Amino acid sequence: MQPFYRLFIFLLSAYIVCSCSSDEEKPEYTLRFGHIVNEDNTWHKAAIKFKEEVEKKSFGRIEVKIYPNEQLGKEMDMITGILSGSVDLLITAESLENWSLPLAIFCATPYAIRDSEHLRKVAGGPIGKEIEKHIEDVAGLKPIAWFERGARNLTTNVPITHPNDLNNLIIRVPNVSLFVSTWSALGAKPTPMAFSEIFTALQQSTIHGQENPFSHIRNAGLYEVQKYVNLTEHVKGWAYVVMGKKQFDKLPKELQEVVLEAAEMMQEYEHGLFLEQEELDREYLQAKGMQFVEVDKEAFQSIASKAVERNFNTQQKEMYKRIQAIK
Amino acid sequence: MILLLFIVFILLLLIGIPIAFALGLSSFVYLIFSDLPLIVIPQKMYAGIDVFVLLAIPGFILAGNLMNASGITGRIINFCNAILGHVRGGLGLANVGASMLFGGISGTAIADTASIGAVMIPAMEKEGYDKEFSCAVTASSSTLGPIIPPSLPMIIAATLTGLSVGKLFVAGIIPGILLGVGLMGITYVISVKRNYPKKKRVSTIQMAKSFYQAFWAIMMTVLILFGIIGGVFTPTEASIAAVVYAMVIGLFVYRELKLSMIPRIILESAKTTASLMVLVGFANLFAWIMTVEEIPQMIANGLLGITENKFMILFLINLLLLFVGAFMETIAALLILFPVLLGVAMHVGVDPIQFAIIMVVNLVIGLTTPPVGICLFVASSIGKISLEKISRAGLPFLLISLLVLFLVTYVPEISLYLPGLFYD
């Protein structure tokens, strides 16, 4: 009975400790910061940086609690949570499109962004400001920082160098209609599926390929079931850290400043981590035996761009052109 | 504050409020006293049930009910009687055997107790078995239902943590067979001691005939498992395939199922599913509050603070779950504790698939232990005999279950051999 007794004592003391600690000096504001990736991810490390900065700069008046791994809910549910006041901050991207935010699709539009340099000019420039304002005005979500994401590449078990090679290959795509139509146009058979189901589905050949950045391929262990990384680099995008507008407006002016300053530091910090991690992930995949295949990017781009334009409304088309026009 | 959540929950549970609503009400009371908005009540209910993998649950429930209505239970029992009846305590052995086969169709233990108990308990009594013994065999062996695939608790465990349902199903096969054989062994020993009857051996032709009739039931398990392992279906699709299969067998092979019965059966299955999903939804709310208050980390750190030894941690978890299982229903306990304890187990190097099996086996044992053992309740109402008597008669079976739990906990290969074979 010894361990059981100890367990009981532990539970009892845990409660006592818990109820005592709540008498301590309490912060005036608690911000709940949720995201969907695990503790090893650069997003999580950046969130910790934000927490430290905010708590330091506000002299403990604000407390930030971070919940990784979908602990507070799935991405869509967390957005609902922000709008209903149970979550305060969230890292999110193209899913925002489904919240009456057509311009948020540029966080992940095939062949809109060429490279990191171009991305910085778009997300960090006037177009970025426009998208941020759009998100804030329509949905009441205030973007306070943006993170660059690695390019999405297609992984398969046969090398793919040209869209002609796709030939009805079943490719898993996220449940975003733009992705479905793009991959259909390229000649594949896109199937929307949850991220968590990819590994098993590939292993059992329910699907033949999938497309994601290096970091996701690594974290989901897809190198065990896929041979080739075809460097399609079809989507170069970014993610937003959003805060509920209501929650932000509730803070006094000086604390709003603190949050924005900390967000800026988090953004810079994440960018450094990202560049480092992107290289590490690539090396890791290579070491695990994945082969990197150069593809005819122009062939992919010309078909994909047409599909994207067919899918877009006038407002989106106009912005697509403006983004591509930025040199 | 968080103490409030648990105290209110236990109080509500004790006065007899259904578990689903006890979870919801205690969360509600907590929310009133905290700074969290009450709007999370419908929000978390919705988020809890908006999960694709859960769609497998109504499918498997319906498939089980259709099979039942097709007279499959009777055929399974006939088959088991034909091959085991001539051994001493044959009907007892057949009871366990039928539970194993029935486990391959149903995903819960209650369905198993009710369907097999209704036939076997009276039959055993007529042949001169003690009533408490018959009820105890029925209740104990019905725990095979959620261990042998398909399994509702395993689907729930998978949705909570993103584990593969297919792998979990496959991992349950050996532990299920082990438990079935163990229960048969103890049934035999007791039967010999008490000199329970045996029947005359049936002719080979009769045996073949009963096998042919039970064959279609066994094929359903085969369809589900190979469909999932072979990558033909996802688990949700497999559940629908099972429904179609059960309809075809019931309508055209056994011809006991009538088209006009189907809407009624669908409605019954939907109601069972609905009550389960309300539980899932409110458990999601309850678990969300625990997460916001960082209780899971606290429990994890606390457990790991006692010891970091893998064997000790698993032993502590075993004890905790036996205790919880005595008071709480399997799926409710799983919903609240699985994500929390999985983190602890993985920290000390336990494979998540194995841990899910440990947890399911651990919790289903609680279905046969007082004060709250649902299979015990069902068996007692069929046999019209007090809970105390069945529980006492069930002690030897409980010991066997604990032995199997011990093996599953400390010999990872029992759970991991088959998934390794099929998936890696």
Added chain:
Amino acid sequence: MKSKFSLEQVLGMAVVGTFVLMMLSVCIQVFSRYALPWSPSWTEELARFCFIYMVSLGAGLAIRDKSYVRVGVIFDRLGPKSRIRLEILILSCIGLLMSFMMYYSIPLIHIVTLQQSASMKLNMGLVYLSMLAMSSLTLWYVIREIFINSKTLKINS
């Protein structure tokens, strides 16, 4: 004047209908994967929404059938009259929870009208409407059961 169908029959038909539609969409999903050159992206979504409605519409009926799992330790020790009284107390507690859930599902529905589903582009307010249906139907059946129980209590005394 009595209407042709009772609430129960209508609900029953709706529950069976959503169940069948759910199964059909999953069947289409399997069929299209193996037999068609394209896979529709809406099958998973439609199946999920049918499931949510099936559960929401069935939750009230399950109250009437007493399908919810509960602990009967105190219950079993009571006399018939106290049992009914306890039953009424339990039902009232459930009713309280459901009234709050009903009240708060309205602002929730309002919030998610901003959201469209990913593939069918359905307004999510329509899907979250199921939470209002679940809470109000459960409340309805709870009140009905309370009514029936108090009537038996009166007859007995």
